[in-house]
Amino acid sequence: METTVKNSSSDGEWKVVLPSKGRQGRRRKPKPKGQAEEEEQPWKSDDLEIDPQRQARLKQKMEISLKKIESSNFYTVFLEQLKSPEVSNHIRLVLGSETQLQMVMYGIGSIESYESPRFQLSIAILMKREFDWVGDNIEVFDPVLSATESSYLESLGCSVLSVNEQARREALKPTLFFMPHCEANLYSNLLQANWRMDRLSKIALFGNSFQMYEEQVSFDAEVICATKRIIAAQSVTSEFAIETESDDYFAAFHDSSWHFFSSGIDSELPLFVSDEF
Numbered sequence: 001m002e003t004t005v006k007n008s009s010s011d012g013e014w015k016v017v018l019p020s021k022g023r024q025g026r027r028r029k030p031k032p033k034g035q036a037e038e039e040e041q042p043w044k045s046d047d048l049e050i051d052p053q054r055q056a057r058l059k060q061k062m063e064i065s066l067k068k069i070e071s072s073n074f075y076t077v078f079l080e081q082l083k084s085p086e087v088s089n090h091i092r093l094v095l096g097s098e099t100q101l102q103m104v105m106y107g108i109g110s111i112e113s114y115e116s117p118r119f120q121l122s123i124a125i126l127m128k129r130e131f132d133w134v135g136d137n138i139e140v141f142d143p144v145l146s147a148t149e150s151s152y153l154e155s156l157g158c159s160v161l162s163v164n165e166q167a168r169r170e171a172l173k174p175t176l177f178f179m180p181h182c183e184a185n186l187y188s189n190l191l192q193a194n195w196r197m198d199r200l201s202k203i204a205l206f207g208n209s210f211q212m213y214e215e216q217v218s219f220d221a222e223v224i225c226a227t228k229r230i231i232a233a234q235s236v237t238s239e240f241a242i243e244t245e246s247d248d249y250f251a252a253f254h255d256s257s258w259h260f261f262s263s264g265i266d267s268e269l270p271l272f273v274s275d276e277f
């Protein structure tokens with residue numbers, strides 16, 4: 001049972017919706033209630049062949065995307081926000097005594113087929129160029145990536161993971177999780193794997209606005225299950241919304257935010273969040 005966030009590329013809207021059929025909606029053996037939904041598994045792209053012509057076209061499309069974003073007002077505002085005292089102070093706290101954040105990118109989508117994933121990837125690459133605190137090696141995983149896309153990503157200096165971690169990576173070192181418009185259960189998995197302040201405090205997360213999840217009241221058991229940890233984390237979450245600035249960047253970045261986690265005098269991480277329905 002997968003709760004998903006509707007792809008923004010089609011109509012510019014994301015919301016928590018019920019399981020989709022198709023590639024990710026394949027039938028799996030039912031699991032007992034409360035058991036983790038998805039296990040980490042080795043992964044290989046379905047499409048095994050690297051097509052040099054497709055890769056050349058993808059390179060061209062990415063160059064266009066990078067140029068467009070770099071010269072946009074959207075990017076200027078995006079950088080200003082990251083350099084603002086408030087956000088940069090959070091980044092300093094995440095870094096602690098380290099000098100770089102490891103970037104892990106989950107759920108980028110098909111960069112060959114859609115413009116939104118290309119804009120999102122462009123932003124990640126431009127961040128790496130702009131800020132010394134972004135680690136050189138970006139780790140990427142999305143089960144939809146083709147062999148051609150993976151090979152192109154590797155040519156950019158990214159590492160495409162061969163294991164589907166189900167976003168359960170433990171932040172043992174300062175990590176920037178770049179998860180544009182991912183499914184709610186992926187954010188939830190990430191939080192669950194790091195549900196203690198010494199781990200959460202090592203995370204900078206780019207993804208769907210947690211506040212929006214809190215505002216979307218649902219009476220559906222699956223939706224409640226997928227979002228309750230996100231909502232439980234609200235007491236320790238500081239969120240900074242992304243300004244989309246123009247219609248051009250709405251589909252790729254709407255309802256997205258930076259999230260940082262720290263507890264204070266009035267806020268504590270709830271010790272227990274049930275994983276039962």
Ligand SMILES: C[S@@+](CC[C@H](N)C(=O)[O-])C[C@H]1O[C@@H](n2cnc3c(N)ncnc32)[C@H](O)[C@@H]1O
Nearest residue numbers: 006007106107108109116141142144166180181
């Ligand atoms: C709603 S789409 C967003 C795609 C793209 N970022 C966009 O905004 O158009 C969610 C993406 O998460 C990917 N996904 C699903 N399970 C995943 C997993 N375990 N790890 C990483 N990505 C995953 C899907 O394949 C899909 O491309």
